[in-house]
Each structure stands twice: as C-alpha cells, then as structure tokens.
Amino acid sequence: xxxxxxxxxxxxxxxxxxxxxxxxxxxxxxxxxxxxxxxxxxxxxxxxxxxxxxxxxxxxxxxxxxxxxxxxxxxxxxxxxxxxxxxxxxxxxxxxxxxxxxxxxxxxxxxxxxxxxxxxxxxxxxxxxxxxxxxxxxxxxxxxxxxxxxxxxxxxxxxxxxxxxxxxxxxxxxxxxxxxxxxxxxxxxxxxxxxxxxxxxxxxxxxxxxxxxxxxxxxxxxxxxxxxxxxxxxxxxxxxxxxxxxxxxxxxxxxxxxxxxxxxxxxxxxxxxxxxxxxxxxxxxxxxx
Numbered sequence: 687x688x689x690x691x692x693x694x695x696x697x698x699x700x701x702x703x704x705x706x707x708x709x710x711x712x713x714x715x716x717x718x719x720x721x722x723x724x725x726x727x728x729x730x731x732x733x734x735x736x737x738x739x740x741x742x743x744x745x746x747x748x749x750x751x752x753x754x755x756x757x758x759x760x761x762x763x764x765x766x767x768x769x770x771x772x773x774x775x776x777x778x779x780x781x782x783x784x785x786x787x788x789x790x791x792x793x794x795x796x797x798x799x800x801x802x803x804x805x806x807x808x809x810x811x812x813x814x815x816x817x818x819x820x821x822x823x824x825x826x827x828x829x830x831x832x833x834x835x836x837x838x839x840x841x842x843x844x845x846x847x848x849x850x851x852x853x854x855x856x857x858x859x860x861x862x863x864x865x866x867x868x869x870x871x872x873x874x875x876x877x878x879x880x881x882x883x884x885x886x887x888x889x890x891x892x893x894x895x896x897x898x899x900x901x902x903x904x905x906x907x908x909x910x911x912x913x914x915x916x917x918x919x920x921x922x923x924x925x926x927x928x929x930x931x932x933x934x935x936x937x938x939x940x941x942x943x944x945x946x947x948x949x950x951x952x953x954x955x956x957x958x959x960x961x962x963x964x965x966x967x968x969x970x971x972x973x974x975x
Contacts, residue, residue, distance in 0.1 A: 718742070718944040725940040741945040749926045749946065758904060758922045759953075761840035765903040768845040770896055774888065777854030778880050782866060792855070798848040804908050810843045811912060835917040840910060844903060850895050857891040858884060893961055901954055923950040 713732065717725055718741055720734040745751075779785075780792050814833040817823060822830025833839045861884060869879045885892070907924040914921040921929070927946040931939055 714944050715948055717941055718948050720941045722941065725944075741941040742949070744942045745930065745946040745949065748930050748942070751949070753919070754921060754923045754926045757837060757840065757920050758950075760837055761906075761910075761922065762900055762903040764841040765844045766896055766899045768841070769847045769850050769899045770892055772846045773850030773854045773895060774885060774892060775880065776851045777858050777888075778884050780851070780855045781858035782861070782863070782884070783876070795848045795851050799852070803843070806843065807909055807912060810909075814839050814842060831916060834913060835920075837920045839913045839916075840906075840920060840922065841903075843909060844906070847895075847899065850899065853891060853895055854888060857888055861887055897958060897961060900957060904950075904954055 716733055719737045719739075720731075720741075721736070721738060724731060724734060776795075780788060780795075811834065815831060816827030817832040818825050818827045820830070821832045821835050823832050824830075833842070865883060866879050869883055874882070905924060906922070907928070910922040910925050911928075914925050923946075927943060927950060930946055931943045
C-alpha cells in the first residue's frame, strides 16, 4: 500500500543505499591519489589536488606484490574450485540420491553453519602442525612445522563449505526427477547424470556460489595472518596491506594503504563485472536476498 501511494519513496531508498555503498569506495580511490599533506586534514577534500601515482609506486615497492598476488590467487583458486566441486557433488547426493541417513547428514551439514569459521582455526592449525611427513615431521607428526609452512595451509580449512552444500542442494531439488530417470534408463551413470544434466542446469547458482566464495577467500585475513606467522613467504594481500600500514611512515600511511587496497580489489571487481549477469540470475533463482 505504501509503495503504491508513495512510489518515490522506493526510489529514494534505492538511491540512498547506492550512495552509501558507492561513496566510501570512491573516497578510497580518491585518497589513493592524494599527497601526504592532503589525507586526514581539515577541511576535508574529496578530490585530490593532483592525481599522483606515487602512492601506487610506493605500495608496490614496499610490498612484494608479485608474491602476494601469487599466494592470494593460488589459495583463492584452490578454495573456489574445491567448494564448487564438493558443494555440487554433495548437493546432488543430498537432493537426488536415496540412501540411509540422508536427512541426518543434511541436518548435520546445516548444524555446522551455526558456528563461526574462526572457532576452528586453532584446531585446524594444530592438525596442520602435526601433519605426518610434512615440514620436517616424522610419521607420527613430530619434529617439524608440518603443513603450516606450505601455501597449501592457506586453503585447507576452507575446501568444503556447508553453505555451498545447502545452496546447491536446495537448487537441485527443483530439477525434475523424470529427467534424471530418463538419463539412467539410457545407461548414464550417476557421475554422467551429475556432469551432463545437473551441472548445466545449476550453472547460475554455481556462478553465484563461486563469486561469493572467491570474495570470501580473497579477503580472508585472520587465518592468513596465522599462517603468515609460521612462514612469511605465504603472506597474502590482506595481510601484506596490514603489514604495510604498520611499517610505512605514518605521515604517508593512509594514501599508500588506500592504493594497496585499490590494487587488491581490482581482481574481484573485474571478475564480478565479467560474471555480473550470471550472478544476478543465480541470486534470483536461488532465492537469496
């Protein structure tokens, strides 16, 4: 009723939300071009006096940017690929296969969503420390650092997503069983049914899940910081930017940090722009708000 009587109110709320979302991002970009005497001073200036790239050069010089990008890309790619694969397979099994304990397994998956991920970081770290025959450990996992000094450690706790399993399972339920049964009658095995029929039909939700997973993995900080303390060579971009903030001259910190942040979000922004159509379609079909 309110929406019909005051249609302008809906547009006002949308515009307000867009401004509140976009302005901080634009401020970050503008600050990355400001000089050391412009950032954090009053009266506040939104636009820099001159667009200077020295902050970007300083950020690249202070950070070992190729190594940080490599670590972030490798960890994010492994996490995203693993989540898509395991979520799709598990979602298919829980949605379309009948086996004893299926409902219990699904409830167990849902129950794990109640706990924040960082709650398990210490147990994960101890498991990686005592990983047998890795990082100088013996067969019993003693004597070395285990997998904590390896880039593999960045991805280990995030290879399976309970949210991803839930999302794909809910989407796959809507696929008609008759289509799958027809494929089985024609001689297709379960893997072929999943790969040739289920995966193409769930592509929008998989793209959505992939983007959400990519952003979360790319921005992961707490676990990456924990692993970086064991081996600084596996430091990722978020940890490197925080390191930059702690060690750069305080009078120049803010513009350089903002330049590092702009560089770090470029891959996420480009990926979203390329997959925007599939992402919006996946959100609409999966019922996410």
